[in-house]
Amino acid sequence: MDYMNSGMRYTPKTDRDWDPAVQFLPASDNKKLEKKKGPGKIGAVIGIVIFAAVIALMTGLLVWHFHFRKNVRVKKLYSGSMRITNQVFEDAYENPNSTEFKALAKQVATQLRAIYTKSPQLAKYYVGSTVQAFSEGSVMAYCLSEFDVPASQEAAVDKVMATLDKLVDKEQRSIKKNSNALVFEDVVSSALDTRLISTSFDDFLRFSQHTRSNHIASIKSPGFPNKPYPANTFMQWQLRADQGYVIKLDFDNFNLEENCKNDFVKIYDSLVAIESRVMDEMCGYVSPSQPMTFLSSSNVMLVTLATNEKKNFPGFQAHVSQIQRGSKELACGGQLRGVSGTFTSPNYPNYYQPRIVCEWNIEVPTGKVVKITFSKFLLAEPGQEKGTDCRKDYVEIEGKKVCGEKEAGEVTEVSKTNKMSVVFLSDRSYVDRGFSASYEAIDSKDPCPAQFKCATQRCVKSQLRCDGWNDCGDMSDELNCKCKSNHIQCKNGLCKPDFWKCDGVDDCGDKTDEQDCGGCKSGEVMCRNSKCVSEKKRCDGRDDCGDGSDELDCSRGDVRCTDLTYRCKNNKCISKVNPECDGTLDCEDGSDEANCDCGRNLFKTSRIVGGQEAEQGEFPWQVSLHIKGFGHVCGASIISPQWLVTAAHCVQDDAKTRYSQPGTWEAFFGLHTQRQNGKTVVKKNLKQVISHPNYNAYTYDNDIALMELDSPLTFTDYIRPICLPAAQHVFAVGNSVWITGWGATREGGSAASVLQKAQVRIINRKVCDKLMGGQITSRMMCAGVLTGGVDACQGDSGGPLSYPSGSHMFLAGVVSWGDGCARRNKPGIYTTITKFRGWIQEKTKV
Template structure:
């Protein structure tokens, strides 16, 4: 899901009872929807009942945000063969900048809707007419709905039908993919916007083939229903006949739901009955008024096993001491399917000595005695760090704690009372320290003037101002520089030309919300930009990140030849996208590599400039499991102390050989480069960024190389802060992981890929 201002939508299929509420983005109210698909056998119509709840929340910041529940398409719109030809259907949306949105475009019966729909259909025919292959096989295009775009423009959602010889199907797919809306594609379509009396100015176009499972010729289309939900309104949608009778076989039903400005939809499935065969019975939710596979939010199908799992988080007190020799553990669960269950450890001990040979924490946890007073909270309640006498290698905090000396002056308040950041040559009290190290009076911060000279005193204020350009300021496409820190894709237009929000179809997780040492299993679709790179004869070798439907970012050391393997040769690689479990590669998308571009200044001895690009042999269809991560601009700031995520299938411990089966994730902290350089024996260059947990136990490892280190920014989007590069062992104390700093290579990536 793209979470753009222009369009929003959901699509569900195959459910029996759904409620929805609409709630303001900053407060709480309600909205919903639902959908059904065919039962292949009338005898199976009465399905086994399973209690299931799913909640989907979508921000809708524009005047008319949309939620469309689309379970399928007209049967004749997709893939049935006759006389050696294939009828193919593509769905998508385009942006009309020459028209202004009005309420009349919500109702398909108004004259305004019909007139604009007719213009869009004619314009689509003209667009396809510029590509001989598409013009030859195009049958017709129809508009499915309109929504409000940016600057009060219009988003038109459409279906286009093609009648294609079987031998030309792949060629048509590639031709349609080439029309998709990236920066280069938009430039190549400028001719679309040449205005005549009847033409429209089209700014961007996205399309993709319709889900092949909706090819059944015997589908019965139910009526298409549209709703506009308002604040404080709750509604319920049910499948035909529910709950008194089962829904008919081969049924397709569609809802389109719109919300008030600045509101979002909350969708709850209260009762959900699905057949085991996902080909015949499923729910699909789209962020679109047409079933565009690039706008899929979620899909549910198949039976759900009754594996009860507990709800809740890790309790604050995790160790309980029982003084008797017997205990009873009772576990109670509801029917939730979305939480992670529980795990408990137990051990017997002599009551007079509960922690033999170890330190006893106040919470009854037992830890190694050498962890006492080491500066790290090993107990979890700080009891191992109280009442300590600091040694010569530690900072003595005013609050009584001892911290490692290399944390002094790293820009992070590790003591908790800022002792470790005092007397660092920083600014005096009542002064503000600029990013360029200048000191200015604190009262000049956010006064509307660029007192620092680099705009940093105005960078985190309510309003951004135009400033002189520098290495620390963000430059808009119109060459204006603004003071705001990290303005790109933060959901607010800061540049006068809107360029800071122009390329933001990235970094969103359609779900919720080297190996990784100390990590945990990821969920399907949780990291949709994560890629597994396989050598033809070796299996998984490295990770990579999706940055567009054709390009990947990985590490240069992953593509350097060895005596035994030709890693630099594109035909040696297999690329698996949308993969969760290495044992289930058949369920993911497999691509081949067309071209590898290793950074020309990569140094294999120091691992400096450890970055490379891979071009896929054909565009991949973006979906909820495959989605690009956002690339940060050169001025993007990832400050020391910020939490970031590392992901990969690498080794789970340094001493083992096997990689992880399920994609692992772990949260680590960015380490100040000066501190990291001391820890890593002066091996850190300005083009590297360090992250880790200095107490050890969490890190990237062999097999994670080339994978992403991502940072969640204020908008909720995730940016590629680093590429897994190197380290000293895996998860060792005071030995953080080292990553390639992506901001240093933004211009190079754009020059090589156009992304």
């Protein structure tokens, strides 16, 4: 029996369409159908027909419920393992074709049948068992058992199989001492992932690998890297190490379909797909700069790959090696002494092992107390993502359990003495990246000298108190505040920055910041031109606003073209707002979904990236513009293979340098770290520089420029264009956008070496204009920092303001002027791309 290609063994019978006892009465004599006094014969006929129909319906339902539904059967497969304590492992057990393997497998299957047949809930549904593999310790058997279960009994069988260990214990106690029966211990069983028994699989591929000391083997999906992995295929790799070692699996390339419902890899701490032993499920694209490494708890591991019929990708490649138990690489826990220090979970920042317990005993000088702070805390797995119920993997600090995924500094604990105990436990299933922690000796009477002490014991700078940001993580630094003159005083006592007023987001939590915003009355809607009209006039076919905005997003076929409606390539207009590249064909000619291979990165963002550093390949449209012989000066965005968008103020000549000349510049693509030009980086020269003719060097109005490359780019995983919005595209106030760059701003300052990223929020134009002293024109947009410290966002002149919309990113703006995002409470000013869409198209044909 092969669980991967065994089909349904039961085909339900079908009842006949009609019950022969039910007959339809003829009505050929029209006179019999004439109305008569009282019910008469016709009334009786109708009554009989209705009664017969009701009886037939009820009979059919009862027959279906008690016969057909009862006989619908489900194939259930349960994978499991057990330790055979009265056998010694032989090398021949690794070979499923060996005589020794077959003999022991037959004995295991026979004994399992005896166990199942003695269970009233299982005996009548049991089909058979097969042994998939053996491994050391004494001998571990990995089995698969099949049951043919009525649908109504499926839950009951699941419940019994979940406690298979109890059935085995009961059977073991009945075995006579002089019997040659196998002795089972550590019995585990769980239902097989139904996706692994899909009847749509066309092929099943099996591989095995036994690694040795001082040897690194490799596994890869079929065809990698030259062609995609096969469709409709289930693949598995059984990995083994020597006894006394654990397996190290290191992925250096991983590129699967983004949706795990289609193609996915699952890794098991076992030799068979036991769901209670799954370590992780993965799909998508993982950057080679952030490799994934897994460690087994014993000397076996299973890697599976399941694919469907479409969208196949290159796949993966991984290296397999073994590590001896007790080695430094697997170090876990220990004694920590001194005034400060650090420690991490095993294998950090990669995945820790399943089934481990580590304990660190920390001791600082007498008279001090221990303060521990976690800079990274990633212990999330199915069932405890929110960290409220720590029944699986957790860290225990002085009796307090912590789990889930936490922000940097959110987990901070202080001891009552100069000693502290920290315990880390992982269970048998699902592993994560783990944690990084530091400890220090502090004065219990003054734990935060010259700083503010949060209720969480975390210390933050005093100037961060009452500034509108939740620096403590529990809002304790924002409570009982007297707000500054440039802050909003919320009715609930909180303080919020002025530029969050009237942005459509309830920042206060009591809507104080969204009051007195010149909104419309109840029952009215606000037009784009700020006029208020009745809700009843919305989508009535008339332009009540005067700018046509009350007729947008209306489901009508014939739409009058205005400045606000989206114009398809065939010159027909649609009322839908932002229809470009949203996955739905709205234009008859499909032009709203054309040219949508943009604004996407192929990498699955890793949570382990620290601070505000972007991940390599996360923003593949980001360009670094260098002055030849000098270095990075400005940023830019890729909009096509030959054209870039940047800021006009970056290309204005001064007394020393002719920035307007293409020969002055060189552009770097796919760059992540300055001065590190790896194989992903491409350097190009420029053919021409086009600054906007109406650029004003004093007001920074019309601050946009175009650059043409001397030769077209070849797009890669690290070099891709961002989507250009239509002129009618709406970038809503309050929505989050991304700013990226290497830190150079108009005002100067030192640049970051690694590409930085930060989330900012689009700010209400009127509020921003007030903040900036009336300097905001209709061609500018404002965005501010949502979270972080003074250096949370390091912008870069000319770089992109990336607006996420569905699975794409659109170029909303170009970094122009102001304080960028380098300081708190200072909005950055950006050139609005939609205002220049026609000019860009005229010059570039993009």
